[in-house]
Amino acid sequence: MKLSALTAALPTGSITAPNGADTELPVTGLTADSRVVEPGNLFFALAGVKTDGARFAAQAASKGAVAIVAGEGAVLSGLTVPVLRAVDPRQALARAAAAFYGPQPRVMAAVTGTAGKTSVASFLRQIWANAGEQAAMLGTTGVTAPGRTEYGTLTTPDPVALHRLLAELASEGVTHAAMEASSHGLDQRRLDGVALSVAGFTNLGRDHMDYHTSMDDYMAAKMRLFDTLLPKGMPAVIFADDPWSEKAVEAAERAGARVLTVGRKGGFLSLKRVEHLRHKQVLEVHMEGRIFEVDLPLAGDFQVSNALVAAGIAIASGTSADQVMAALEHLTGASGRLELIGSTPQGAPAYVDYAHKPEALENVLEAVRPFTTGRVITVFGCGGDRDRGKRPIMGEIAMRLADVVIVTDDNPRSEDPASIRAEIMAAAPDATEIGDRATAIRTAVSMLGAGDTLIVAGKGHEEGQIIGEKVLPFSDHIEIRKALEELKA
Numbered sequence: 001m002k003l004s005a006l007t008a009a010l011p012t013g014s015i016t017a018p019n020g021a022d023t024e025l026p027v028t029g030l031t032a033d034s035r036v037v038e039p040g041n042l043f044f045a046l047a048g049v050k051t052d053g054a055r056f057a058a059q060a061a062s063k064g065a066v067a068i069v070a071g072e073g074a075v076l077s078g079l080t081v082p083v084l085r086a087v088d089p090r091q092a093l094a095r096a097a098a099a100f101y102g103p104q105p106r107v108m109a110a111v112t113g114t115a116g117k118t119s120v121a122s123f124l125r126q127i128w129a130n131a132g133e134q135a136a137m138l139g140t141t142g143v144t145a146p147g148r149t150e151y152g153t154l155t156t157p158d159p160v161a162l163h164r165l166l167a168e169l170a171s172e173g174v175t176h177a178a179m180e181a182s183s184h185g186l187d188q189r190r191l192d193g194v195a196l197s198v199a200g201f202t203n204l205g206r207d208h209m210d211y212h213t214s215m216d217d218y219m220a221a222k223m224r225l226f227d228t229l230l231p232k233g234m235p236a237v238i239f240a241d242d243p244w245s246e247k248a249v250e251a252a253e254r255a256g257a258r259v260l261t262v263g264r265k266g267g268f269l270s271l272k273r274v275e276h277l278r279h280k281q282v283l284e285v286h287m288e289g290r291i292f293e294v295d296l297p298l299a300g301d302f303q304v305s306n307a308l309v310a311a312g313i314a315i316a317s318g319t320s321a322d323q324v325m326a327a328l329e330h331l332t333g334a335s336g337r338l339e340l341i342g343s344t345p346q347g348a349p350a351y352v353d354y355a356h357k358p359e360a361l362e363n364v365l366e367a368v369r370p371f372t373t374g375r376v377i378t379v380f381g382c383g384g385d386r387d388r389g390k391r392p393i394m395g396e397i398a399m400r401l402a403d404v405v406i407v408t409d410d411n412p413r414s415e416d417p418a419s420i421r422a423e424i425m426a427a428a429p430d431a432t433e434i435g436d437r438a439t440a441i442r443t444a445v446s447m448l449g450a451g452d453t454l455i456v457a458g459k460g461h462e463e464g465q466i467i468g469e470k471v472l473p474f475s476d477h478i479e480i481r482k483a484l485e486e487l488k489a
């Protein structure tokens with residue numbers, strides 16, 4: 001693709017080439033990382049959290065970059081290749097990546113919110129697939145599409161990886177894709193080139209306060225999905241029962257979206273009744289004068305919310321309500337989201353859950369209480385190099401909602417694990433501290449009596465424990481299974 005064709009795909013005035021620059025040069029690829037530049041690439045110099053890409057422009061040029069795209073104020077010197085100036089270089093990268101890679105699945109849905117994104121995206125893929133569509137999902141757990149399952153690292157991939165993937169999916173025949181829009185992804189413009197047909201919002205709670213300056217700033221990043229990315233008049237499916245729902249509805253309406261609310265207070269899908277059984281829930285949902293009774297084969301109130309958001313998005317995308325409601329009866333939870341791993345010989349269940357933030361922990365501990373006649377036992381920790389403020393809050397929640405609390409390690413990264421645990425324990429003085437996560441799990445399993453429930457929270461689908469720079473293989477699933485086996489021996 002020629003440089004001129006790429007710049008022509010960007011909005012007028014958003015990028016300017018220097019006078020006399022040869023814009024007929026062919027561009028072989030795009031990147032924002034000088035370390036992977038290949039001859040003919042267009043290099044985007046982005047100001048980041050840790051460093052400034054402008055510092056690496058010369059390295060990119062020496063590796064064969066044909067031109068550099070930089071912010072209007074970025075200082076670059078000694079370059080022999082043209083420097084194009086962009087008003088918003090991250091947005092320019094996203095839009096250029098969309099133009100460079102081309103096709104995207106015809107129906108593109110993105111869901112945001114503090115908790116439930118992976119679950120909603122997974123449910124959407126399942127609903128579409130059940131209705132006979134070629135459907136994919138991409139997010140925290142990686143990519144799932146017909147004939148492919150790949151483990152991922154970021155919830156919302158960077159724009160180059162994202163558009164390469166969307167084009168591959170489209171060429172493989174995928175027509176419907178559900179993706180997660182993380183607040184980092186939205187803020188860093190990773191989705192700005194995606195041609196959205198529908199967007200969703202689950203809820204807002206404390207998270208990532210190391211990155212966003214306040215809850216309002218965090219909400220504003222999430223609302224970019226509606227006010228900047230979703231084309232006017234397209235459907236915005238919003239969960240109605242969250243404290244932040246009203247603000248989300250206002251933002252979407254202001255942006256000219258077609259707002260569809262779901263939940264107990266929902267106007268589009270209205271939840272009238274829920275009957276909680278041990279491993280399933282029976283829902284009565286009203287929609288435009290029709291009444292549906294749905295057997296949802298999942299535990300936990302929050303899964304009802306996620307199922308309704310997914311159902312609302314699927315219907316808004318054109319799948320019939322009958323097909324959607326029928327598909328809800330076959331949903332399986334995303335890996336590590338209140339996932340039953342096994343039970344003790346006395347029947348006490350052990351679950352893995354990905355709650356790694358306050359509201360999620362609160363929700364999952366509350367979700368298992370109705371079917372726990374004995375004690376709720378929980379094992380959890382907090383990640384290193386991430387929001388420190390959530391540590392005592394999660395300690396307090398665990399103390400209040402569980403009967404036995406074991407505080408352990410969860411990806412300490414560059415921090416001292418003992419001091420992370422101490423910050424949690426400051427608000428959970430009666431908790432037991434066991435740093436080694438496998439030992440913590442084994443101890444918790446050995447304590448399980450009849451009627452008890454175990455929640456091992458925080459790692460969900462993860463397959464490693466990040467200590468320093470190393471990722472050591474680790475799985476809550478495997479450790480729980482081993483501990484349950486030991487009980488039988």
Ligand SMILES: CC(=O)N[C@H]1[C@@H](OP(=O)(O)OP(=O)(O)OC[C@H]2O[C@@H](n3ccc(=O)[nH]c3=O)[C@H](O)[C@@H]2O)O[C@H](CO)[C@@H](O)[C@@H]1O[C@H](C)C(=O)N[C@@H](C)C(=O)N[C@H](CCC(=O)O)C(=O)O
Pocket residue numbers: 032033034035046047048049050051052053054056153154155156157158159182183184185188190
């Ligand atoms: C804090 C954060 O979000 N960082 C993301 C961001 O990096 P950055 O641009 O700030 O990086 P930087 O290190 O300051 O470097 C600035 C620029 O210089 C470039 N550079 C740097 C060094 C060099 O030698 N040459 C070079 O060109 C970098 O490629 C970059 O373009 O943009 C990168 C490209 O999109 C991301 O890969 C990177 O994600 C890092 C790895 C990360 O851990 N992100 C997490 C926090 C994240 O995004 N999580 C969310 C949310 C999950 C949730 O909701 O729970 C997610 O979507 O996964």
Ligand SMILES: Nc1ncnc2c1ncn2[C@@H]1O[C@H](COP(=O)(O)OP(=O)(O)OP(=O)(O)O)[C@@H](O)[C@H]1O
Pocket residue numbers: 113114115116117118119120140155180182202203302303305306334336337338353354355356359360361363364460
């Ligand atoms: N609708 C919800 N309301 C509250 N808590 C929820 C909801 N959905 C999921 N959770 C909790 O959050 C955890 C993570 O769920 P999920 O992976 O679906 O969310 P996510 O938004 O993708 O999270 P992340 O940002 O970490 O990728 C679950 O294991 C559960 O504890």
Ligand SMILES: N[C@H](CCC[C@H](N)C(=O)O)C(=O)O
Pocket residue numbers: 155356382383384386410411458459462
């Ligand atoms: N076990 C985890 C969950 C991380 C979730 C992730 N999406 C993020 O906050 O970046 C940790 O704290 O390391």
Ligand SMILES: [Mg+2]
Pocket residue numbers: 117118119139140141155180
């Ligand atoms: Mg997720």
